[in-house]
Amino acid sequence: MNLRGTIPPHLGNLSFLLSLDLSSNHFYDHLPKELGQLHRLRILQLSYNRLNGEIPSWLGNLQRVRRLEMKNNNFTGTIPETLVNMYNLEILNLGFNQLSGQVPSSIFKISYLKIIDLSSNSLSGSLPNDMCQHLPKLEGLHLSWNELSGNIPFGMGKCNNLKILLLSYNQFMGIIPRTIGNLTRLQKLYLAFNNLKGQIPNEIGNLLGLEPLYIKANKGLIGQIPTSIFNISSLKTIVLSKNSLSGQIPSSNFNSTMVELISLYGNKLEEFGSAGIVSIKSDVYSYGIILIETFTKKMPTDNVFVEEETIRHWMESSLPKGAIEIADVDLLRREDEYIVVKANCISSIMELALNCSAELPEERKDMKDVVVELKKIKQRLINNIEHF
Template sequence: MLALEFLDLCCNNLSGEIPKSLEALVYLKYMNFSFNKLSGEIPSGGPFANITSQSFLFNDALCGDSRFIVKPCLTKSTEKSRRKMVLTSLYILLGIGSLLALSVGYAVLRLRKRKKNARQVDVSLVKEHERISYYELEQATEGFNESNLLGSGSFSRVYKGILKDGTLLAAKVFNVQLEGAFKSFDTECEMLRNLRHRNLTKVITSCSNLDFKALVLEYMPNGTLNKWLYSHNLFLNLLQRLDIMIDVASAMDYLHNGYSTPVVHCDLKPSNVLLDQEMVGHVSDFGIAKLLGAGEASFVQTRTIATIGYIAPEYGQDGIVSTSCDVYSFGILIMETFTRMRPSDEIFHGEMSIQRWVSDCFPSGIQKVVDLNLVTLGEEQIDSKMQCLVSIMELALRCTLVKPDARISMKDALSTLKKIRHQLVISCY
C-alpha cells in the first residue's frame, strides 16, 4: 500500500473525510477525488503538497488551503461564535416564522397546481447532476458510432447521444492516449465548475477513470457556427450573424470581467461557437483556457497550441496570453462571419492575411470583401445594410490591432455591437 503511485476515486459517490493517513503514501504521483460527496479538511502533507485543485472538483463540503479553491476550515473559536449567532438568529426566525406560517400555507396551495405542471422540468434539473457510467454513454452513443460524431478537436471527439429516457446529450470523449488529453479534461472541468452564463456551453456531468475521460454537455441541436457559414443548404442573414456575435461577445465579456479572476479562452473560432434551438450562440471548448489568478500579471506565458489563423501575434510568437488575445481572435471571428472566408484559405499567404485583406478594402471597398449573400443589389435597405457592415468591420479591425494594448476591450466591443444592432433594426426592420 505504501508503494501506491496512482489513486483515482473520481465519480464514486464517496462521502466522509479524506483520511489523513494518506499523507504517508510518499510515492503517490496521481490522485483524483473529484465528483464525490467528501467533506472535512483536505490533508496538506506528503503527496498532497504537490497536487492542485483539479483533484478535488465538485466536492462542495471540503475545506482547506486556498490553493485547492475550497472554503477555509472553521477554527474552534469560529465555531463557538458561529453557534452563538445561529442560536440568536434561530429565536428571531421562530418569531417571524410563526407570523409567516399562514401565508406560506396559502402560497403552497396556490403553487401546488403550478408544481404539477412543472414536474417534468424539475426532474430534468435533478438528472443534470446524476453521475453517468461508461456503459450508459456507450449505449447512448451506440458504441461511439461514427454516425453520431458531431465534431472533433485536438484532444477529443464529440458524439450525439440519447439516454434511455429520451434525453439528448453531447458526449465529449477525450483521447487519453494523446499527451495533454488529461490536462485538457482537468482544465475544462476546472474552468466550468463555477462559470455560469447563458452564452457558455453547459456541462451537465462527467464520466472519469484512469482509462476514460468524458464530459456530458448540453446538446445544441443547430450545431456549430462553422456549419452554418459553410453549408450550401444553410444560411444566416445579417441580423442573425450580428446576434450570434453579440452572444459570443457577451460570453467573452463575462469570462474577462464577470468572474472573480479573468479567464482567457485561447481558442475562439466558428467551430467552438454552438447554436441552440433558438439560434442563440454558446461558446464552448475550454480545453486550453487560462485562468489569470488574483495577484498575477495581466498575462501569462505558455506553449502555443491554439488554432492557426485566429492566434494573436504575441501569442503565436512569444506564447504570451492575455485577454487581448481573445479580443484579437474575436476580431478574426467577426471578419470570417461576415466575409464567409476562412483565415486559412489559400488566398491568405505570405503577408496577406484576412485582417490585411479587410483593412486594404476598408471602408470604401467593403463590398469587395463581405459575403454577397448578405445584401441584394437594388433592395431598399442596401445603404443601411452596407453602413452596418462598415461599422462591423471597423470594430473587427479595432480588435485585431497588432499591439495588444491598442485593442478595444471585450466590454467595449459588446457595447459597440449592441449599438450597431440597434441602428440596423431601426433602419431595416
C-alpha cells in the first residue's frame, strides 16, 4: 500500500491480533518492543521494507507464531537465540538482510519448522552435525550467499522430507557426504561455488525426483561424473562446470529425454569422437553454447526450442538472416551509429560459436585458436569504429 514511516507501537495494544502483515511497504527504523505483547499472534510478515537494527530478542515471546517472515530488510547483528522459544514456528525467513555471526544451533531444535531461509546474509561458522535430528518436517533449507564454512553435515541425510537444499556461494569444505543420497524427496540441489573436494558420490543417483543439479565451481572436486546421475529421469538441468572432474563423459547422458541443459565446461573431461578416438574438446563446445546465449539472450531451455531444434540449430539457420535479427536487442539498437560495425562483429562471433559447438569433436577449434580469433574480431571492431 506504499505505506511509509515507522511501525506504530500502538499495534501492541491489539491483544487479540492473530496476523500482522506489513510486507512490501516502506517502513524503516527498529521494530517497536510493544509488538512483543501480541501473544496470540500466529503470523508476522514484515518482508520487503527498510527495517533496520538488530532482530530483537523479545520475538521469542511470541510463542504461537507459525510464520516469521522478515526478508529483504536491513537487519544487522546476530540471530537471537531466543527464537528457539517460538516452538510453533513453521516458516523462518530472514533472507536478504545484513545478519552476521553464527546460525544459532537452537534454531535446528524447532521441530515444526518446514522452511528455513537465511540466504543472502553474512552468516559464518559451521552447521551442527545433528541439525536434522529435531527437524522431521523440514522441506526447504536456503543458506546460499553467506560465509558458512566447515563440512556439509553428515547428518544432513536425516532430513528425510527435504525437497530444497541450497548451499551455494559459501565456504563449505570437505567432501559431499554420501548420506545426501538419503534425501530421496529432494527436488533441488545447489552446492555451487564452495570449496568442496573429493568425488561426487554415486549415491546422488538415489535422488530420483531431482530436477536441477548445480555443483559448479568447486575446484577440489575430482574423479569421474557418476553414471548414476543420468539414471535420474526427472533431471532437467545438470551443471557441473568449473570443477576438476576428469575421465569420459558418460555416454548414457544422451539417452535421457528430460535433460534440457548440461554444462560441463572448465573440467578435464574427455569424450569420444566419431572414430572412437578420445577427444578433450567438450569444454570448447560448452563455450560455443555460452557465446550463443550471451549474444542472443536465449537459453537452451527456452520454449522456442522444441522437438529437434536446439539453440545451435536455431543459430545456424538464423545467422544468414543477419545479426540484427537474432542478437540481443540491447546490443544492437537501430539508432546506434555503429550498428553495421557491431553487427559484423557479432556475426563473426556467432560463426565462431557455431564452429566451437560443432557436433563432432574433431570439427571444433582448439581453445587456443578460439582466443586468437576473438582477439582478431575485437581488433577489427576497434579499427572499424576508429575509421568510421
